[in-house]
Each structure stands twice: as C-alpha cells, then as structure tokens.
Amino acid sequence: MLENYYRELVSFLNAKLGNRQVAEDVVHDAYVRVLERSSDIPIEQPRAFLYRTALNLVIDGHRRNALRQYEPLETLDTEERFCAGSPQASHDQSQRLEMLERALAELPAACRDSFMLRKLEGLTHLQIAERLGISRSLVEKHIVNAMKHCRVRMRAWDVH
Structure with a gap:
C-alpha cells in the first residue's frame, strides 16, 4: 500500500529540496522508518504518515547540518576516526x-x-x-x- 506513494513523495521532496537524489534518499529512509515502526496499531492514513515521516527527516537533516557547520574540523575528524566502539x-x-x-x-x-x-x-x-x-x-x-x-x-x- 505504501509503495503507491513513492513517486509522488519523491517528486514532492524534489520540488522542496531541488535535488532528486537527496529526495530519493529521504524517501528511502522514510520507508525504512515506517517499516521499522514497532507499534502494532495500524496506520490510519498511510499517505499522511509517510509524508510526515519524510518531512521530519528533512527537518532533522537540516538541523544536523546547521549544527555541524559550527563544529571545528578537528572535532568532526576525531568523531569519525574514533567511532569504532567496543x-x-x-x-x-x-x-x-x-x-x-x-x-x-x-x-x-x-x-x-x-x-x-x-x-x-x-x-x-x-x-x-x-x-x-x-x-x-x-x-x-x-x-x-x-x-x-x-x-x-x-x-x-x-x-x-
């Protein structure tokens, strides 16, 4: 059922973002987010839910990018190098x-x-x-x- 909205959502985000590849990536991430949803409650309005999820991802991405602009390059380099973990x-x-x-x-x-x-x-x-x-x-x-x-x-x- 959600597949029906794929193209429509990519076109919508492409118009907003001005970059089709980024729009496709956001839509893929939105689909993954919806598919990973842990709730057993059915989604009453799948189209609206998918759009809201995609727009939230776009907003989160803008916030992350805005925050990263103010971080010194050394911090970013260190984060990436030492994120291996246990x-x-x-x-x-x-x-x-x-x-x-x-x-x-x-x-x-x-x-x-x-x-x-x-x-x-x-x-x-x-x-x-x-x-x-x-x-x-x-x-x-x-x-x-x-x-x-x-x-x-x-x-x-x-x-x-």
Missing part, C-alpha cells in the same frame, strides 16, 4: 552485516542489483534502470521490496 559492538555490527548479506542473497537478482547499485554505488533510479535495462518504476519497486525483505528477515533472525 569489540562487542564491532562483533554485533559484523553479525548484522552477515544477516543483511544473507537477506540480500535471498532476493531475485534484479531486485538485489537495484538495491546494491542505489545504496552502495549511489546511482540514481534512472541510471540503474538504464544499466539493468528495466523501467525506473520497476527499479523503485525493487528497492522498496529489497528494503522490506531485509527488514523482515533481520527482525526474524534478531529474535532467535
């Missing part, structure tokens, strides 16, 4: 990465490739469509389906 955190992250790789391996090739080209190589939907020889609409569906699948599988494996 050995346990590294182990947990490694396990989660393995689970993600397993979940992606379960997907059909075009779905997995669309997701990987977007998330790892940063290609636009149009570039992915051209590279894979499929429609942009299908690329969008593949990416959303890959995110859903990975979320469901990761949740299932996390419980056990």
Whole structure:
C-alpha cells in the first residue's frame, strides 16, 4: 500500500529540496522508518504518515547540518576516526552485516542489483534502470521490496 506513494513523495521532496537524489534518499529512509515502526496499531492514513515521516527527516537533516557547520574540523575528524566502539559492538555490527548479506542473497537478482547499485554505488533510479535495462518504476519497486525483505528477515533472525 505504501509503495503507491513513492513517486509522488519523491517528486514532492524534489520540488522542496531541488535535488532528486537527496529526495530519493529521504524517501528511502522514510520507508525504512515506517517499516521499522514497532507499534502494532495500524496506520490510519498511510499517505499522511509517510509524508510526515519524510518531512521530519528533512527537518532533522537540516538541523544536523546547521549544527555541524559550527563544529571545528578537528572535532568532526576525531568523531569519525574514533567511532569504532567496543569489540562487542564491532562483533554485533559484523553479525548484522552477515544477516543483511544473507537477506540480500535471498532476493531475485534484479531486485538485489537495484538495491546494491542505489545504496552502495549511489546511482540514481534512472541510471540503474538504464544499466539493468528495466523501467525506473520497476527499479523503485525493487528497492522498496529489497528494503522490506531485509527488514523482515533481520527482525526474524534478531529474535532467535
């Protein structure tokens, strides 16, 4: 049901932000946020909920960027260099990465490739469509389906 709003929301955010790739990233993050939602209460107005989530992400991003502008470069450099964390955190992250790789391996090739080209190589939907020889609409569906699948599988494996 939420997939129906994907293009509409990307167009809306693109008009606001003036950058289609950033708009697509925000929409992807909004979908992930909605899919990760822990509440069992059904969303009464999915379109409004998705828009609100996306706009909140845009606002949060602007706030973060505004705060970062005032931080000295040394602080930013230090933060990035020393964020590795404990050995346990590294182990947990490694396990989660393995689970993600397993979940992606379960997907059909075009779905997995669309997701990987977007998330790892940063290609636009149009570039992915051209590279894979499929429609942009299908690329969008593949990416959303890959995110859903990975979320469901990761949740299932996390419980056990």
